[in-house]
Amino acid sequence: xxxxxxMNKTSFGTATTGxxxxxxxxxxxxxxxxxxxxxxxxxxxxxxxxxxxGSVLNVPLTAFNTFLLICSSxxxxxxxxxxxxxxQKGLVKYLILTIAxxxxxxxxQVWEYxxxxxxxxxxxxxxxxxxxxxxxFLPTTGIYGxxxxxxxxxxxxxxxxxxxxxxxxxxxxxxxxxxxxxYDRVEIAGLFWHFxxxxxxxxxTVIYLI
Amino acid sequence: MEDHKxxxxxxxxxxxxxxxxEVFAIDMGLPRTGLIVLLLSITVTKILLVAMVYMHLxxxxxxxxxxxxxxxxxxxxxxxGVMYDSAFDWTL
Numbered sequence: 357x358x359x360x361x362x363m364n365k366t367s368f369g370t371a372t373t374g375x376x377x378x379x380x381x382x383x384x385x386x387x388x389x390x391x392x393x394x395x396x397x398x399x400x401x402x403x404x405x406x407x408x409x410g411s412v413l414n415v416p417l418t419a420f421n422t423f424l425l426i427c428s429s430x431x432x433x434x435x436x437x438x439x440x441x442x443x444q445k446g447l448v449k450y451l452i453l454t455i456a457x458x459x460x461x462x463x464x465q466v467w468e469y470x471x472x473x474x475x476x477x478x479x480x481x482x483x484x485x486x487x488x489x490x491x492x493f494l495p496t497t498g499i500y501g502x503x504x505x506x507x508x509x510x511x512x513x514x515x516x517x518x519x520x521x522x523x524x525x526x527x528x529x530x531x532x533x534x535x536x537x538x539y540d541r542v543e544i545a546g547l548f549w550h551f552x553x554x555x556x557x558x559x560x561t562v563i564y565l566i
Numbered sequence: 567m568e569d570h571k572x573x574x575x576x577x578x579x580x581x582x583x584x585x586x587x588e589v590f591a592i593d594m595g596l597p598r599t600g601l602i603v604l605l606l607s608i609t610v611t612k613i614l615l616v617a618m619v620y621m622h623l624x625x626x627x628x629x630x631x632x633x634x635x636x637x638x639x640x641x642x643x644x645x646x647g648v649m650y651d652s653a654f655d656w657t658l
Binding site for chain 2: 367368369371376379382383386387390391394395397398409410415416419422423426427429430432433434437546547550551553554557558560561565566
């Protein structure tokens with residue numbers, strides 16, 4: 357398979373049409389995330405009260421999740437680095453590690469949600485301290501709950517899409533469909549994965565820390 | 567594209583260090599405005615590290631970089647609009 361068509365060199369260098377398409381998608385998706393975060397900030401400014409950082413949400417656990425995504429971004433870029441050197445085994449190894457990072461991230465997120473949805477007396481006392489009633493933290497728990505779930509679930513769906521996308525790339529890598537002159541799809545998938553990491557950095561700060 | 571293993575590794579280390587600083591910053595007792603400025607500065611730095619190094623933007627042409635960074639001021643303009651709106655609603 358030949359590398360995809362390269363755009364006008366004076367404007368976009370060696371970027372292929374596929375890569376430019378992914379960048380265009382990333383810009384549009386970034387604006388969607390921007391709208392969700394800005395909408396949340398707008399609601400927050402208007403809210404009477406807002407829980408302090410770390411009072412309801414588990415910051416250390418989410419920091420671990422952030423670390424997971426950083427590591428998976430590193431393994432993703434190493435996967436691309438491997439195929440650029442013609443290292444098929446390296447590509448497969450780093451893709452598997454990247455997918456594992458994504459799956460682990462989702463598992464931690466599901467654990468966090470289940471803890472909030474099942475509820476407990478401990479959670480009830482935390483929520484009471486933050487000005488909410490009930491023993492569960494749900495999307496209906498005020499503007500705070502809806503902002504938290506809308507943002508993190510939208511991001512979680514991106515992680516899930518990324519895991520599926522990378523699994524397809526991995527299945528192609530097993531068949532040795534990539535090489536030093538044919539790495540475009542790996543690079544494009546990598547761009548999407550790094551974008552997921554990039555957005556999480558913003559979500560982590562806005563939703564969990566501020 | 568050259569082999570940038572070390573750059574990628576140290577970029578991950580810096581991203582992890584900045585995340586740890588962010589987590590500890592919220593318990594440092596900084597004034598609210600100072601804390602927000604600090605956290606947002608670290609976040610922008612982390613975003614630039616991911617975009618420039620992992621997404622290889624620093625190796626791309628100026629045209630492509632402009633194409634990607636131009637919508638950001640537009641998003642900030644929307645933020646300004648929404649902030650005004652929410653303040654208007656709640657002080658009515």
